[in-house]
Amino acid sequence: MQQSPSPQVTRTRPDEEKADISTVPLQKLFAQLESSEQGLTGIQASKHLKKYGLNDMSGLKHTAPLLHFLHLFLNPLIAILLIASIVSAILGDAVDAGIIIIIVLLSNVLNFIQTSRSQNAVEKLRADVAPTASVLRDGKWLELARREVVPGDIVRLTAGDMVPADARLIQATDLHVQQAALTGESFPVDKRAVDVSDTTENFANAPNCVFLGTSVVSGLGIALVTATGQQTAFGDIAVRLASHAPETEFERGIKSFGVLITQTVFFLVIFIVLVGIIGHHQPFETVLFAISLAVGLTPEFLPMITTVTLGQGALRMAKRKVIVKHLESIQNFGSIDTLCSDKTGTLTSGETRLEGFVDLLAKESKQVLLFGSLNSAYQMGMKSPLDEAILSHGPIDMNGYTKVGEIPFDFERRCLSVVVQSGDEYLIITKGAPESVLARCTAYEINGEQKLFADASDEQTAFVKMYCDLNSQGYRVLAVAYRVISRQEKYQKNDEQSLVLLGFLNFADPPKEDAARVLQTFKSDGVQVKILTGDNELVTRHVCNQVGIESTRIVLGSELDHMTDPALAQVVEEANVFARVSPSQKNRIILALKSRKHVVGYIGDGINDAPSLHAADVGISVSTGVDVAKDAADIILLEQSLQVLHDGILEGRKAFGNVVKYLLMGTSSNFGNMFSMAGAYVFLPFLPMLPSQILLNTFLYNISQVTIPSDNVDASYLRKPQQWNIGLIRNFMLFIGPVSSIFDFLTFFIMLRVFNAGETLFHTGWFVESLATQTLVLFVIRTAGNPLRSRPSLSLTMTTLFIVVLGFVLPYTPMAGPLGFMPLPPLYFLFLAAMIISYLLLVEVVKRRLMRRYA
Numbered sequence: 106m107q108q109s110p111s112p113q114v115t116r117t118r119p120d121e122e123k124a125d126i127s128t129v130p131l132q133k134l135f136a137q138l139e140s141s142e143q144g145l146t147g148i149q150a151s152k153h154l155k156k157y158g159l160n161d162m163s164g165l166k167h168t169a170p171l172l173h174f175l176h177l178f179l180n181p182l183i184a185i186l187l188i189a190s191i192v193s194a195i196l197g198d199a200v201d202a203g204i205i206i207i208i209v210l211l212s213n214v215l216n217f218i219q220t221s222r223s224q225n226a227v228e229k230l231r232a233d234v235a236p237t238a239s240v241l242r243d244g245k246w247l248e249l250a251r252r253e254v255v256p257g258d259i260v261r262l263t264a265g266d267m268v269p270a271d272a273r274l275i276q277a278t279d280l281h282v283q284q285a286a287l288t289g290e291s292f293p294v295d296k297r298a299v300d301v302s303d304t305t306e307n308f309a310n311a312p313n314c315v316f317l318g319t320s321v322v323s324g325l326g327i328a329l330v331t332a333t334g335q336q337t338a339f340g341d342i343a344v345r346l347a348s349h350a351p352e353t354e355f356e357r358g359i360k361s362f363g364v365l366i367t368q369t370v371f372f373l374v375i376f377i378v379l380v381g382i383i384g385h386h387q388p389f390e391t392v393l394f395a396i397s398l399a400v401g402l403t404p405e406f407l408p409m410i411t412t413v414t415l416g417q418g419a420l421r422m423a424k425r426k427v428i429v430k431h432l433e434s435i436q437n438f439g440s441i442d443t444l445c446s447d448k449t450g451t452l453t454s455g456e457t458r459l460e461g462f463v464d465l466l467a468k469e470s471k472q473v474l475l476f477g478s479l480n481s482a483y484q485m486g487m488k489s490p491l492d493e494a495i496l497s498h499g500p501i502d503m504n505g506y507t508k509v510g511e512i513p514f515d516f517e518r519r520c521l522s523v524v525v526q527s528g529d530e531y532l533i534i535t536k537g538a539p540e541s542v543l544a545r546c547t548a549y550e551i552n553g554e555q556k557l558f559a560d561a562s563d564e565q566t567a568f569v570k571m572y573c574d575l576n577s578q579g580y581r582v583l584a585v586a587y588r589v590i591s592r593q594e595k596y597q598k599n600d601e602q603s604l605v606l607l608g609f610l611n612f613a614d615p616p617k618e619d620a621a622r623v624l625q626t627f628k629s630d631g632v633q634v635k636i637l638t639g640d641n642e643l644v645t646r647h648v649c650n651q652v653g654i655e656s657t658r659i660v661l662g663s664e665l666d667h668m669t670d671p672a673l674a675q676v677v678e679e680a681n682v683f684a685r686v687s688p689s690q691k692n693r694i695i696l697a698l699k700s701r702k703h704v705v706g707y708i709g710d711g712i713n714d715a716p717s718l719h720a721a722d723v724g725i726s727v728s729t730g731v732d733v734a735k736d737a738a739d740i741i742l743l744e745q746s747l748q749v750l751h752d753g754i755l756e757g758r759k760a761f762g763n764v765v766k767y768l769l770m771g772t773s774s775n776f777g778n779m780f781s782m783a784g785a786y787v788f789l790p791f792l793p794m795l796p797s798q799i800l801l802n803t804f805l806y807n808i809s810q811v812t813i814p815s816d817n818v819d820a821s822y823l824r825k826p827q828q829w830n831i832g833l834i835r836n837f838m839l840f841i842g843p844v845s846s847i848f849d850f851l852t853f854f855i856m857l858r859v860f861n862a863g864e865t866l867f868h869t870g871w872f873v874e875s876l877a878t879q880t881l882v883l884f885v886i887r888t889a890g891n892p893l894r895s896r897p898s899l900s901l902t903m904t905t906l907f908i909v910v911l912g913f914v915l916p917y918t919p920m921a922g923p924l925g926f927m928p929l930p931p932l933y934f935l936f937l938a939a940m941i942i943s944y945l946l947l948v949e950v951v952k953r954r955l956m957r958r959y960a
């Protein structure tokens with residue numbers, strides 16, 4: 106942390122009697138503070154942790170892995186199936202029941218292991234970017250995970266931090282806190298370590314308390330934590346803020362898919378039970394058959410496959426320096442078609458250099474540099490790249506000036522002031538965007554001589570021209586102004602008036618070398634980039650020209666204020682560059698883009714970016730960004746680079762592509778199979794497949810799918826943003842399902858007529874056929890193009906072929922007896938080969954049509 110010069114610290118002993126404001130008795134906490142200035146000891150801290158729980162909204166509740174596992178058996182279908190098998194075992198058919206139970210167990214074990222493995226891996230990644238707090242423990246300042254903060258801890262607050270818990274200030278220096286989330290007031294509120302007797306009225310405004318859910322805009326504070334997690338005063342608001350944005354298209358899609366399947370399962374079960382009652386079947390057998398079919402139909406591995414695919418995507422992204430905070434956001438990440446970005450640090454290097462400090466005659470001026478430096482050095486907000494540039498310009502003698510006050514920067518005013526004492530005089534020194542500063546000036550100073558601006562003065566026009574010329578050459582410009590002010594308890598925004606304009610600071614912030622090239626790759630991959638910057642239009646245009654962003658039309662923040670939402674929606678479609686926009690205007694632009702059905706990504710690293718990071722479909726921040734921004738983001742880049750972001754987006758598309766493959770498989774081939782089964786049940790004198798065989802079939806099929814997350818995705822698929830397409834999935838079910846049924850019925854016919862099959866031969870023949878067609882069709886469905894041109898991953902090929910071969914050899918193994926199989930006549934395999942080939946060809950034809958329609 107950067108130590109600010111001469112912080113004037115006010116220090117008060119808190120009065121415990123009067124300020125009992127939290128759920129934890131303050132007396133006790135302060136007593137501990139008295140006894141040591143060391144913070145809590147590790148032992149005390151862990152005691153408190155046990156007592157008050159983790160500092161997050163979930164409290165200490167952590168479901169044990171065993172519970173997770175058992176949860177898998179709570180699925181009603183699985184529960185009924187298990188009960189039914191136990192009954193069946195008691196009634197006599199112990200072998201069959203045993204097989205069913207074993208398969209269910211194996212399925213759940215596989216499911217559980219896969220899911221928890223990828224969840225753990227993702228959890229680890231997330232821990233690396235988890236928010237931290239600066240906490241005093243055993244006399245040392247530590248960066249601890251924010252959830253480990255406990256009541257009684259002493260925490261340190263600096264600009265850009267999120268307040269980690271409810272706390273009472275012990276020390277504060279020019280501390281300003283943004284608590285819009287609590288009070289709606291967007292201008293930072295100042296906080297002091299004072300004693301207050303009455304804290305009951307308008308609690309959030311208590312000047313000596315800071316709250317979870319707020320953030321530090323400027324200044325320093327040291328505070329004693331009084332409440333954490335669910336015990337915090339405004340915890341519920343914080344929960345709402347932290348809680349994830351509305352569910353994504355993908356999550357909605359998965360849900361509606363689930364509903365579709367449940368309905369189908371429901372009707373299928375009723376259908377079979379009815380047929381069973383009317384027809385010739387034993388009731389118990391019927392029930393077991395119906396339930397096995399239902400289990401076969403439900404894509405029970407769907408959550409697992411989604412988690413594993415997204416999890417592997419997250420790991421691959423991490424290798425490319427992109428950390429995903431919420432797995433679900435990967436899908437949105439791959440769907441981004443519009444990327445909104447700020448300018449500094451993303452397009453430009455962010456290593457801003459101070460190039461000039463001039464008076465109003467455009468001559469180099471030591472006073473402009475001195476006043477600029479005083480302002481930058483004494484302000485305790487986030488040091489912007491502009492401040493860093495001023496401070497790294499070289500040593501400046503600031504002796505004789507002590508700081509007495511500050512009016513922090515905000516993105517609406519675009520300027521900031523410090524008040525310094527020099528001798529008996531107090532000066533307010535303001536620096537900021539030239540138009541903002543000029544608007545607050547009534548005079549100007551040349552060669553030490555002050556003159557008032559006349560109304561509509563020529564001088565004013567001349568000064569405007571001065572900075573505009575610099576801007577057009579690509580320089581960023583700040584104006585510096587000052588005036589003599591009286592000693593006041595507190596300085597406020599309206600003290601920034603009647604200022605005297607002194608001169609300008611100009612900065613170079615050249616574009617990144619690879620920016621133009623990377624922007625081109627975004628374009629060719631279907632992502633349009635829009636620039637939303639707080640900087641002015643001249644500088645912005647200059648940078649845009651250099652990196653090849655079309656900027657004939659630059660929309661200004663001031664124009665936005667006069668636009669209705671529908672008009673804005675039109676404008677955001679056409680314009681690529683928005684300059685001098687405030688945080689709330691950035692937010693409006695994003696909402697407007699969303700209203701036009703764009704999937705919007707927003708990348709930003711500042712306090713001012715937090716609202717937009719929330720509003721966008723995917724908020725992207727950088728590991729060096731402020732806590733507030735990282736908190737609001739879904740994705741964190743370990744390097745502020747558009748290239749990294751681009752790579753990440755492609756990984757996101759890949760993960761999404763693989764989840765969709767699984768769904769298409771589940772809805773088409775698997776679904777068709779189960780359907781044929783129900784159909785066969787109507788006319789066959791025996792069950793078309795035994796319940797245990799159905800489950801084995803599904804289990805093996807599922808195993809073949811477990812490697813889908815590792816599969817390659819076609820380059821053509823990665824070339825454009827991908828969106829959830831329930832229409833495609835539904836039509837796959839409606840068209841590809843029946844295609845597989847055609848071949849199933851053909852198999853039935855041949856089994857019965859050509860091979861005169863009895864029950865066991867029939868079961869065996871169909872088992873082998875259905876397993877082979879069901880799994881091999883993956884090679885067709887996994888690509889929108891020609892399957893021979895698209896290479897599947899090695900592991901996917903291996904598992905799929907292994908399962909097919911396993912199906913072929915099972916009837917010849919000792920397992921055949923218990924499973925109810927018998928060897929097949931050799932002629933059958935000839936027939937099977939013909940079937941498989943024509944099936945795959947037919948699916949290919951239908952697939953092409955469907956894919957083209959939904960492309």
Ligand SMILES: Nc1ncnc2c1ncn2[C@@H]1O[C@H](COP(=O)(O)OP(=O)(O)OP(=O)(O)O)[C@@H](O)[C@H]1O
Nearest residue numbers: 447448449489492519520521536537538638639640
């Ligand atoms: N520390 C500062 N002191 C004075 N003025 C500042 C400071 N930081 C920013 N400004 C003014 O506020 C304007 C907006 O800030 P800034 O450029 O950081 O906004 P932004 O929206 O984050 O844009 P970007 O990141 O694209 O540059 C700047 O152009 C500058 O005029």
Ligand SMILES: [Mg+2]
Nearest residue numbers: 447449710711
């Ligand atoms: Mg910025």
